[in-house]
Amino acid sequence: MLHQTLAFIRRDFQTQSSYRLDFIMQLIGMIVSMSIFYFISRILGTAVNPYLLRYNTDYFHFALMGIAFYPFITISSNSLAESVHEYQYSGTLEVLFLSPTPIFPLLVMSTLWRYCWAVAETMFYLLTALFVFGTTLDWQNIFTAMFIVVLTIFANVGLGLINASFSLVTKRTSPLARLLGLVTNLLAGVYFPIEVLPNWLRFCSYLLPATYSFEALRRAMLQGASLTELRSPILALLAFTVILLPIGLISFKYAIRWAKIDGSLSQY
Amino acid sequence: MSNIIETFSLTKRFSKATNYRALFRLQRQDDFTAVDGVNLQVRDGELFGLLGANGAGKTTLVKILCTLILPSDGRALIGGQDVVAHSTEVRRLIGLVDTQERSFFWRLTAYQNLQFFASLYGLKGATATKRIAELLDLVGLTAQADRRVMGYSTGMRQKLAMARGLLVAPQIIFLDEPTRSLDPVSAHELRVFVHDTLVKQMGRTVILVTHRLEEAEELCDRVAIMNQGQIIACGPVNDIKQLVTARQQYHLRIAQFSPTSLDGVRQMAGILQLEATTTDEMTTLDLLLDDENITLSPLLRYIMAQGGHIQHCQAQSLSLEKAFVQLVGKK
CATH class of the missing domain: 3.40.50.300 (P-loop containing nucleotide triphosphate hydrolases)
Known part of the structure; x- marks a missing residue:
């Protein structure tokens, strides 16, 4: 299994490195987006902002945590569906199904490169922020943040499986994935605190696992909160995992069966 | 084995x-x-x-x-x-x-x-x-x-x-x-x-x-x-x-055979396929007969009655392709 895992990572590295310009543009994009938030923060100034009071930080630090860890949210909820779609499009899905290894582990392996890339992206954001923009993060709490990231992945992967099921059946990007992306951007506290939202929208934000992820990550990296202090968002993420993961697994199993009955595995 | x-x-x-509702039908x-x-x-x-x-x-x-x-x-x-x-x-x-x-x-x-x-x-x-x-x-x-x-x-x-x-x-x-x-x-x-x-x-x-x-x-x-x-x-x-041996393919070369007489060949019972090539001196026929025992003699008699001189008449072995076409066509 380890050998196969490495084969998937190597394949995706080979594919990605064949798009060199794309790689350079991604790096530039990261620096530009970070700079935008840095300058917005300078406009807002260093005066104490009531919405950021409980994070005890300025807007740049707040936004940095949002953009640095956001890739884990999108990857865990979208990458399985993206992999299915890519295999359908490249005509390789049936070839994978013919392998003696069951398809679910193969699809999980297909997403690993994206996670590796997300780690690199997050580290690039945090280190650039540290060395270029002079941010002050609680680096001693990085392992707590890593634990939250793992929980975030588990809490979202159920949604990822539901999205992948849509892709298998409809041969299209899941409408749920699009909706989830939009709603997460708006409501989960990626770019601004959810306290800004009206009450009814803030209630909606509590229905998203990402809200708890950002809450926990900011408190860990900006305030040095311990795991005990973070038990509320951690329990919320565990609850999402317990509820969504089985639903995702069942829907994925059903979708594979449906595609095999329909004879549409290779169609896109 | x-x-x-x-x-x-x-x-x-x-x-x-x-439509999407069809996905959830129990009885499809x-x-x-x-x-x-x-x-x-x-x-x-x-x-x-x-x-x-x-x-x-x-x-x-x-x-x-x-x-x-x-x-x-x-x-x-x-x-x-x-x-x-x-x-x-x-x-x-x-x-x-x-x-x-x-x-x-x-x-x-x-x-x-x-x-x-x-x-x-x-x-x-x-x-x-x-x-x-x-x-x-x-x-x-x-x-x-x-x-x-x-x-x-x-x-x-x-x-x-x-x-x-x-x-x-x-x-x-x-x-x-x-x-x-x-x-x-x-x-x-x-x-x-x-x-x-x-x-x-x-x-x-x-x-x-x-x-x-x-x-x-x-x-x-x-x-x-x-x-x-x-x-x-x-x-x-x-x-x-x-399975299709009763059907037999024949190749004929006939001298002094009028193209107008080909219609008579086409109308004969038991002729399944006919491909004809006519030049000034010679007419070439490729025929698929339903049953050679029944069809071949009347065919040859008809050609001679029309003044044709049969110079070559050869049964051809049936290829798998012909057998395939016949079997699929028969069904």
Whole structure:
């Protein structure tokens, strides 16, 4: 299994490195987006902002945590569906199904490169922020943040499986994935605190696992909160995992069966 | 020799899902029967041909056997294992060389593609490297191994598909139109490899799905002809031909035969096909007779009565292609 895992990572590295310009543009994009938030923060100034009071930080630090860890949210909820779609499009899905290894582990392996890339992206954001923009993060709490990231992945992967099921059946990007992306951007506290939202929208934000992820990550990296202090968002993420993961697994199993009955595995 | 593939009344019906509500219907409406009660036995170590016109159900049947499509009714056993209940075990026994255009990672080179698929099948390190080199050599792609697949021609991708299908040389290999886009030399080499190496030397069972009837005739121990989802004939090639032996093809050359008399030939009972070529001196007829014992004598008498001098009359052996056309046409 380890050998196969490495084969998937190597394949995706080979594919990605064949798009060199794309790689350079991604790096530039990261620096530009970070700079935008840095300058917005300078406009807002260093005066104490009531919405950021409980994070005890300025807007740049707040936004940095949002953009640095956001890739884990999108990857865990979208990458399985993206992999299915890519295999359908490249005509390789049936070839994978013919392998003696069951398809679910193969699809999980297909997403690993994206996670590796997300780690690199997050580290690039945090280190650039540290060395270029002079941010002050609680680096001693990085392992707590890593634990939250793992929980975030588990809490979202159920949604990822539901999205992948849509892709298998409809041969299209899941409408749920699009909706989830939009709603997460708006409501989960990626770019601004959810306290800004009206009450009814803030209630909606509590229905998203990402809200708890950002809450926990900011408190860990900006305030040095311990795991005990973070038990509320951690329990919320565990609850999402317990509820969504089985639903995702069942829907994925059903979708594979449906595609095999329909004879549409290779169609896109 | 034991049967390595067996199907029992295997049936596949497809339904049209016209909207999302159809996905959740418990009772689905079946609109089209692609495989209809197929009973088939393929022996271990056999080179078996599966023939049929477009839409006959060959690919659906192969995909059911490869665990890619679930049957609606009936059973299929591969190496004694049920393709539905024990699909993982079945996949260890089979390989599919599907030569459709899209089945590779186009940004990767041929070598990188094979390296990836070798890993999927558990081949690693030096063993994988050696095997890939052997197969690239076999299909004649060694010099092109480091080119990206996106730059390959259709024939080259087909050769690469063959190399991939043989990475682990499974016990049963399904070859779906393996020579479709190959040049004559490559096609011949591949046929020799399939027959001499895969089947005779290595003892593998090969299911050859093909439209090239002369290919099936040359290679296969037995063939099955599918039409409208059913197996309408199955057996050694000569036995298949025997099914239509009453129908006989004749080649005639006739001097002084008026083209206007051809209408009379066409209207004779028992003439199934007539192809005529007329020059100033000679008329050439290629005829397919329903039953030569009944039709041939009246035909020759008619030609002579019309003033024709028969200079050549020869019965021609029936090719598998003719037999196929007759069988499918009869159904």
